[in-house]
Amino acid sequence: MKEDRIEIQFFYVPDICFPSSEEMTKKFGKLKFWKHKKIDTPEVPTFKVPTFKQYLQECHFVDAGKQLIIREDRMFALKQEGIGSKMKLVEEEEDSEARLAKDYEDLLELVMRTLENSLDLQSAEEQEVLKEAVQAVLQEEEQDVRWEGFQEKERPPWRPRRCKQNHEALLERLVQRRMEEAQLDPSIEIHSSMQQSITCKAKQLKEDLLKVVTWVRSCYPEQENVCQFYATLYHRIFSAKLREIAEYTLCDEDCILLLQWVKQDYPNILNVPKIKEVIDHTKLxxxxxxxxITPLEQQFLTSEKREVSTCLHKILDREETAWKDGELPQLMDQVDCCPQAIDVIQCFHRHVEYAQKMLCDETKARSITCQMSSFLKDYETFHAKVIKSKQTNTEAVLMVNLSCLIQYRDYITKNAHLFPEDVKTDCLSLLTTMTESTQRYFISNMHKELKELYRKVGSNEWLKNSQGVDEELLAKLEQHIQKFNNLDKMCCQELLGEIHKEFLAEYVRKMMKKKIKLSDKDQQEMAASELCLNSQRIHTCLTAAGSNIEWLEDILPKLAELLKLQDPDSIKLQLVDLMSVYPDLSERHISAWLRLKGNLSSLDRKMILESVTCSQDQIEDKQDSLQFSRSFFSIVRIK
Structure with a gap:
């Protein structure tokens, strides 16, 4: 490049006639010449533009690049104006072009070297240098755009430089190298080579993305979205590594580890607050x-099902062994305690929740829940053995099992969303069957103990002294149900509710045995009054023990009302009312109860039954769900 020269011009000034010294002396007298003191004139500071090499030394890449662009534009102008046809100028231009090309190489070498160290910044000064390098790249990209449309012969041989494209390729190589050279923290003990490979790369990925956010991001214009660019590079390389691993047949442990990285650990990295703010992971x-993914998920689910099954059956085996050995349940806070239900529910729920997190899909995780159905079927087999046995600890074990069954039922009901409909239905059906069989066991024992006393109900002895019969019966019942004091509250409440219903049903059945006949109105009113009093005694006894079925209190008084009524039409109305409340009240029950009324003719009884039967269809249409839940007379079995 030719050096700039300052051109000084000299102007010609014509001679002017000035007066001579003699003339001046004559006019002004003799002049006195003073010795003038030299006045210092301030020096005007001169600004010297740094040279290209100085700019490079100071890492001012943008200014250095501007100088090169000015020189490049000047050469372009010379070509366009056609100057340089003379050999000398052509040679000068060619020499200048060679120097310019060399200067460009020097500039871009430093720029790319700076970019290569993008992830090693440690100071604000280094940040500024990187910012200069980035701006120089973008500046060169703009210059490429200016040359677009020109023929190849009309533009410099180095255009387009494609600096931005080269910059992206360099960063890709940089990321590739860092991921390949990633080292695992020696303090972390990982035995699986596969996990070591993944963990060290994931660690490098996370650290580098945080560096990009903290140090590199501010060096780029916002529209360049450099954080997203780096994230895409790291994501692509990490993904390639995981795909390579997934192509092999993996053991269950490695399968789970790989799936965990895909579904949990890697998303957790992208959700680190600093990273999440600037990277849109949905674009990856x-x-x-x-x-x-699908084969890995299937292998994982198969493994989890096996784990759940093993865990649940170990618990069941433990309980069965304890029962066979004659062990009694332990007491905790005066309540029979069995850790079985807690252990089963915790084991099951832990695996289901884990599957949901691993698969990020509740529907897929549901397939594990079939293991609960399988467990309950085996539990039913064990339960049947206990009921049939005559071991001394059978009753105690069944009471604890009853508590477990209710806890399983409540868990499944409250977590119904975890179960496919068919599995939930199957599980609840199994639990209902086992619960009912256990309750029948205790109710059957109760009926055996009270059998002799039941015979007095509805007999002449009862008619003469119903209070005495009932007190003796209830005393025996209270003695029987004391054994349930150690049941937990909910379990005791349900069992006592069933005992309450069954006791009352047997009481009504005995009244319908036709052992007595109330021949006149006075007897019928007296019997009705005694039934109401006995109903209150029975209800007080059993609700105090734990039953919470309040509607059972009204059954005996409503039946007693039938005994008091004498008019057939009034009896019909009372029966219609009774049938609307208790839909399982049958014609056989009504006929048996009306036979207690000795003064009711066969014709009237027949007419009443026919009338009630005709009204039954209309009553059923009007019954609501609450009334259907009040099933009582279906368990009052009469011949």
């Missing part, structure tokens, strides 16, 4: 394609 491709 899936770490693994669907055709690779």
């Amino acid at each position: 491709d899936p770490l693994l394609p669907e055709d690779m």
Whole structure:
């Protein structure tokens, strides 16, 4: 490049006639010449533009690049104006072009070297240098755009430079190298080579993305979205590594580890607050394609099902062994305690929740819940053995088992969303069957103990002294149900509710045995009054023990009302009312109860029954769900 020269011009000034010294002396007298003191004139500071090499030394890449662009534009102008046809100028231009090309190489070498150290910044000064390098790249990209449209012969041979494209390729190589050279923290003990490979790369990925956010991001214009660019590079390389691993047949442990990285650990990295703020992970491709994810998920689910099954059956085996050995349940806070239900529910729920997190899909995780159905079927077999046995600890074990059954039922009901409909239905059906069989066991024992006293109900002895019969019966019942004091509250409440219903049903059945006949109105009113009093005694006894079925209190008084009524039409109305409340009240029950009324003719009884039967269809249409839940007379079995 030719050096700039300052051109000084000299102007010609014509002679002017000035007066001579003699003339001046004559006019002004003799002049006195003073010795003038030299006045210092301030020096005007001169600004010297740094040279290209100085700019490079100071890492001012943008200014250095501007100088090169000015020189490049000047050469372009010379070409366009056609100057340089003379050999000398052509040679000068060619020499200048060679120097310019060399200067460009020097500039871009430093720029790219700076970019290569993007992830090693440690100071604000280094940040500024990187910012200069980035701006120089963008400046060169703009210059490429200016040359667009010109023929190849009309533009410099180095245009387009494609600096931005080279910059992206360099960063890609940088990321590739850092991921390949990633080292695992020696303090972390990982035995699986596969996990070591993944963990060290994931660690490098996270650290580098945080560096990009903290140090590199501010060096780029916002529209360049450099954080997203780096995230895409790291994501692509990490994904390629996981795909390579997924192509092999993995053991269950490695399968779970790989799936965990895909579903949990890697998303956790992207959700680190600093990273999440600047990176849109929805624009990243899936770490693994669907055709690779599906087999891993199936293998994981198979493994989890096996784990759940093993865990649940170990608990069941433990309980069965304790029962066979004659062990009694322990007491905790004066309540029979069995850790079985807690252990089963915790084990099951832990695995289901884990599957949900691993698969990020509640529907897929549901397939594990079939293991609960399988467990309950085996539990039913064990339960049947206990009921049939005559071991001394059978009753105690069944009471604890009853508590477990209710806890399983409540868990499944409250977590119904975890179960497919068919599995939930199957489980609840099994639990209902086992619960009912256990309750029948205790109710059957109760009926055996009270059998002799039941015979007095509805007999002449009862008619003469119903209070005495009932007190003796209830005393025996209270003695029987004391054994349930150690049941937990909910379990005791349900069992005592069933005992309450069954006791009252047997009481009504005995009244319908036709052992007595109330021949006149006075007897019928007296019997009705005694039934109401006995109903109150029975209800007080059993609700105090734990039953919470309040509607049972009204059954005996409503039946007693039938005994008091004498008019057939009034009896019909009372029966219609009774049938509307208790839909399982049958014609046989009505006929048996009306036979207690000795003064009711066969014709009237027949007419009443026919009338009630005709009204039954209309009553059923009007019954609501609450009334249907009040099933009582179906358990009053009469011949």
